[in-house]
Amino acid sequence: MTPDAALALAALAFAAFAVRASGILLGGFIPSTGKAGQLLREMPGAVMVSLAAPSVINGGPAEWLATVLTAAVAWKTRSLIGTMVAGLAFIWALRQVV
Amino acid sequence: MPSSLTPAQLTWRGVRDGLKLAPPLVLSTSLYGIIFGVLAAQAGLALAESGIMSATIFAGAAQLLIIETWARPVPVVAVVLGLLVVNARHMLMAIAMRPHLVGLPLWKQLLAASVIVDDNWALMMGRFEEGYRDAGFILGLALFAVPAWTAMTLVGHVLGGGVADPRRWGLDFVIVAMFIVLLCGRWRGLPTLLPWGVAAAVAVGASYWLPGKWYIVVGTLAGSFAGLLRADPEGPLKAALRAKS
Numbered sequence: 001m002t003p004d005a006a007l008a009l010a011a012l013a014f015a016a017f018a019v020r021a022s023g024i025l026l027g028g029f030i031p032s033t034g035k036a037g038q039l040l041r042e043m044p045g046a047v048m049v050s051l052a053a054p055s056v057i058n059g060g061p062a063e064w065l066a067t068v069l070t071a072a073v074a075w076k077t078r079s080l081i082g083t084m085v086a087g088l089a090f091i092w093a094l095r096q097v098v
Numbered sequence: 099m100p101s102s103l104t105p106a107q108l109t110w111r112g113v114r115d116g117l118k119l120a121p122p123l124v125l126s127t128s129l130y131g132i133i134f135g136v137l138a139a140q141a142g143l144a145l146a147e148s149g150i151m152s153a154t155i156f157a158g159a160a161q162l163l164i165i166e167t168w169a170r171p172v173p174v175v176a177v178v179l180g181l182l183v184v185n186a187r188h189m190l191m192a193i194a195m196r197p198h199l200v201g202l203p204l205w206k207q208l209l210a211a212s213v214i215v216d217d218n219w220a221l222m223m224g225r226f227e228e229g230y231r232d233a234g235f236i237l238g239l240a241l242f243a244v245p246a247w248t249a250m251t252l253v254g255h256v257l258g259g260g261v262a263d264p265r266r267w268g269l270d271f272v273i274v275a276m277f278i279v280l281l282c283g284r285w286r287g288l289p290t291l292l293p294w295g296v297a298a299a300v301a302v303g304a305s306y307w308l309p310g311k312w313y314i315v316v317g318t319l320a321g322s323f324a325g326l327l328r329a330d331p332e333g334p335l336k337a338a339l340r341a342k343s
């Protein structure tokens with residue numbers, strides 16, 4: 001393994017633990033209310049949208065239709081694995097025909 | 099709120115209680131691990147890199163973002179920033195769990211927090227709120243999930259070499275599907291469109307104008323700050339619990 005990869009993996013392992021530990025160590029001090037807390041709570045949704053939107057929008061009709069169908073399955077079932085399998089089936093089928 | 103009559107505990111009995119409820123979590127973690135392994139191989143990670151990552155990070159969404167950003171040489175700052183952004187919720191979850199752990203030695207509190215992921219945290223908090231006091235429960239949930247996540251990552255990575263073009267099998271869309279279902283859990287009515295619409299528009303625009311994966315950072319910041327213009331939907335604990343219900 002190259003030094004840069006080893007450094008990245010070590011830093012990631014430390015950061016992953018530090019984020020979880022920080023809630024315990026700083027729990028009394030971190031604002032979980034007010035605007036600072038709200039900003040933290042807005043982040044996960046915003047990051048997921050930012051990750052997914054370009055690959056959907058910059059895709060094509062197959063991606064657009066598969067996204068709508070997958071969202072319907074996700075909304076109905078709320079099942080992580082089920083939705084991932086359904087999404088895989090939709091995009092595979094749509095790319096055959098579109 | 100935690101009962102003041104029973105002190106916080108972390109015992110083998112709690113670990114056994116967690117183990118009883120662990121099988122469905124271990125199964126879904128394993129399937130997801132295979133998918134992550136395949137995608138990691140596609141992204142050009144070495145087998146050891148995928149395995150070490152799964153064993154030490156244990157967080158699917160963050161790892162997917164990391165392999166998306168992975169390059170040679172590895173952009174250390176970018177991958178760590180990505181993890182911090184995606185895993186910021188783990189800090190909120192630990193903050194919410196802390197009142198139920200107070201009284202335990204610090205190392206036991208940290209041990210319980212170190213295995214937090216969305217699903218085992220939600221189950222643990224549900225128990226705590228019923229008056230259950232043993233944090234061993236979350237360790238029992240994670241005891242086989244972490245090794246399974248790591249082992250199935252390696253299996254997927256080995257299989258991944260055989261899946262020549264991820265697009266051909268639609269594997270590139272699996273991540274999108276995962277984010278869609280996670281986002282459904284975070285939907286809080288029409289005002290939700292404000293942060294998400296801004297994030298989407300800025301990310302798509304930035305994907306044309308900025309190099310690499312910067313559109314993720316820019317879109318996230320724009321969307322998060324735009325979200326401050328709506329009323330705060332709810333507190334961190336309630337929000338996270340509802341997201342998993």
